[in-house]
Amino acid sequence: MSEEHAKNAARFLANKEQEQWHNETLWQVRGKRDRLAMAIPEWETLREWASGIKMHTLSHLDRYLEQFAANAEANGVKVHWAKDGEEHNEIVYGILKERGVKKLVKSKSMLTEECHLNPFLISKGIDVVESDLGERILQLMDEPPSHIVMPAIHLKREEIGALFEEKLHTEKGNSDPAYLTHAARLHLRQEFLTADASMTGANFGVAATGDVVVCTNEGNADMGTSFAPLHIVSMGMEKLVPDYQSLGVFIRLLARSATGQPVTAYTSHYRKPRKGCEMHLVIVDNGRSRTMEMGDHRRTLKCIRCGACMNTCPVYRRSGGYAYTYFIPGPIGINLGMLRSAKTYAGNLSACSLCCSCNNVCPVKIDLADRIYAWRQSLDRLGKADRIKKGMSKGLKFLFSHPALYRLSLRLAPLLRYMPRFLMYNRLNGWGKGREMPEFANESFTEMWKKGKVKTHTNQRSHE
Amino acid sequence: MRVGLFIPCYVNAVFPEVGVATCKLLDYLGADTGYPLDQTCCGQPMGNAGFENGAAGLAGHFDALFESYDYVVSPSVGCTSFVKENYPRIREREGHTCGTSGKIYEVCEFLHDILKVEKLPGRFPHKVSIHNSCHGVRKLHLSSASELNIQPFSKIKGLLSLIGGIECVEPEKTDECCGFGGMFSIEEPAVSVCMGQDKLYSHIATGADYITGADASCFMHMQGIAKREKRAIRFIHVVQILASGL
Incomplete structure (x- = not known):
């Protein structure tokens, strides 16, 4: 009854060395996050506030969107509204085409990934260049990100050295990080200088001012927007915060949660176009307003894409980003996948032991594990419930609904100890792959109690 | 203080000695401990597998079984938290109020928070x-x-x-x-x-x-x-x- 994730994870785990390295690398990021979170006495209060501010903003989203758009327009920014990914892509392409743009340089944006913007623009003949180092590496490899904050975290420097050797003609066999980063910098510098347009995502939109806030460590967003005469921002409509005061709460949480830094190297506010230039803002729904109507699942919209839930998730660390079928992996990805298309992405729901560590690291307090539990309850209705699992659950329900039958099975269970090994350990027994079966005691607790072997005052009285 | 003991299936069949030790402790500390024989499972396996509705009957049975006790104590973290967290919702769906979620305790929690044990005999030099x-x-x-x-x-x-x-x-x-x-x-x-x-x-x-x-x-x-x-x-x-x- 292996789910898609389970099958993919088994493949990832077959390379034990890679698994251990991946696991430990991300655990180190969790460790850095812990050290910074513990250094701030009001950390848990900040999380509480962040959660409250997001829920408030989402509950009054119409008002804040109007305010944000009006302020942005007043600042000279052209605002566009896209109901879905397709419309988003058409709008972006329309802007580029009208201005004869040949080369677009992008900073990291999960939303454009969600909308499949790059393949669309490339099919229209536009040269799209990712400028975040990790994203650029993956673009050169023609691979998707495996983590939302550290997209190329699954790659070792030797692999990147080999890639650069082929694509950027770096020295043979040189995988020194400083050397490779310098090579990437020279390469990207050329791209920045020759791009006709730049594109960024948005970490936050400030309703009170119309600012778009972009947090990066490489300054690549700023390089892009500072050279090209046209800047397009792609922003999910859930990215709004009311004002600067509330923004401060998130800025304190974001980098600490994401990478264990006090703040990202660059926190850029884009408010208006540069002199003689243009700035466009595409605000995207793409299912978000539908999510608002989905009861408790609306909490998922609080997400600020920090990736902390991935770094702590014991399953993600041991299965890698590509084991998940949705482009965002880990606890938040399981949830966002279900919101995108429950039928398509239900195969990720098994990737959770319900340990709830994600709930505790989430800076906006999304109850990610509880959401996964809730999604599992809808599988049967969606026709996506595993037949064997359903059968097992029905069988258990029958057994547990008949106390006498249950007691009988407790009495008979010890006989299983005499079952031949080949009957117990075979390919049908998922448990038996790396584990021995639990051994039943000679006598169950119920048997002992009934025979008066459990000495308590009550039991003694009832047997006197 | 009347304490109803809930011994989950795996403890019952695989770790009965954990149940016995739980009884010994409760008894030593003066709790009047009872063990309703008609108990089975809390329904957690069904819930985690995505069939929480299948646990509705079990939740009703569980509530009825432990109705007369002041506390329900169980040597199982998973089962206790399942009852505590999910029973109110499961029972409410059937139009009932859950009687056990507010009075169930995992045994360590019970010893620490309710009985507030301060002294126990015994050595364990390991x-x-x-x-x-x-x-x-x-x-x-x-x-x-x-x-x-x-x-x-x-x-x-x-x-x-x-x-x-x-x-x-x-x-x-x-x-x-x-x-x-x-x-x-x-x-x-x-x-x-x-x-x-x-x-x-x-x-x-x-x-x-x-x-x-x-x-x-x-x-x-x-x-x-x-x-x-x-x-x-x-x-x-x-x-x-x-x-x-x-």
Whole structure:
């Protein structure tokens, strides 16, 4: 009854060395996050506030969107509204085409990934260049990100050295990080200088001012927007915060949660176009307003894409980003996948032991594990419930609904100890792959109690 | 004080001695302990597998069975937190109020918070590595979760400190999941076993003689791996240590 994730994870785990390295690398990021979170006495209060501010903003989203758009327009920014990914892509392409743009340089944006913007623009003949180092590496490899904050975290420097050797003609066999980063910098510098347009995502939109806030460590967003005469921002409509005061709460949480830094190297506010230039803002729904109507699942919209839930998730660390079928992996990805298309992405729901560590690291307090539990309850209705699992659950329900039958099975269970090994350990027994079966005691607790072997005052009285 | 004992299926069949130790402790501490024989399962396996509705009948049965008791006490973290957290919702769907969610306690929680045990006889001259199970930490708050910026505490360590001669240690990644997770262990066997191995090895690395904790379901999983790999470390539930002098 292996789910898609389970099958993919088994493949990832077959390379034990890679698994251990991946696991430990991300655990180190969790460790850095812990050290910074513990250094701030009001950390848990900040999380509480962040959660409250997001829920408030989402509950009054119409008002804040109007305010944000009006302020942005007043600042000279052209605002566009896209109901879905397709419309988003058409709008972006329309802007580029009208201005004869040949080369677009992008900073990291999960939303454009969600909308499949790059393949669309490339099919229209536009040269799209990712400028975040990790994203650029993956673009050169023609691979998707495996983590939302550290997209190329699954790659070792030797692999990147080999890639650069082929694509950027770096020295043979040189995988020194400083050397490779310098090579990437020279390469990207050329791209920045020759791009006709730049594109960024948005970490936050400030309703009170119309600012778009972009947090990066490489300054690549700023390089892009500072050279090209046209800047397009792609922003999910859930990215709004009311004002600067509330923004401060998130800025304190974001980098600490994401990478264990006090703040990202660059926190850029884009408010208006540069002199003689243009700035466009595409605000995207793409299912978000539908999510608002989905009861408790609306909490998922609080997400600020920090990736902390991935770094702590014991399953993600041991299965890698590509084991998940949705482009965002880990606890938040399981949830966002279900919101995108429950039928398509239900195969990720098994990737959770319900340990709830994600709930505790989430800076906006999304109850990610509880959401996964809730999604599992809808599988049967969606026709996506595993037949064997359903059968097992029905069988258990029958057994547990008949106390006498249950007691009988407790009495008979010890006989299983005499079952031949080949009957117990075979390919049908998922448990038996790396584990021995639990051994039943000679006598169950119920048997002992009934025979008066459990000495308590009550039991003694009832047997006197 | 009338205490109804809830012994989950796996404790009943695989770890009956954990039930016996629970009884001994409750009895020693003066609780009037009863064991309703018609009890079966709380329904957690169905819930975690996505069939929570299948647990509705069991929840009703459970509520009725323990109605006359002041408290329900169980030596299982997972089952206790399932009743506590999910029964109110399950019962409400059927138009009932849940009678047990407010009075069920995991046994360590009960000893620590309700009976407020301050003294116990007995010595356990061994080094034990504490297994902080996920739901013990993050649902029942038996200890502070490593992710949270809160004052560190551990009710389990507090209880074990009452026993003479014991040395308590914790593994690296103190409260990372061991990979059991009920249905998860069968649905995701590769990841589950890998998590179990990592956890087991980190317990072994402490040099402890025993792994101890409040959740024997994690033990089933780790013990299965230890047995397959012929690792010598032993497993013992916290209540067995606490009851060792009784």
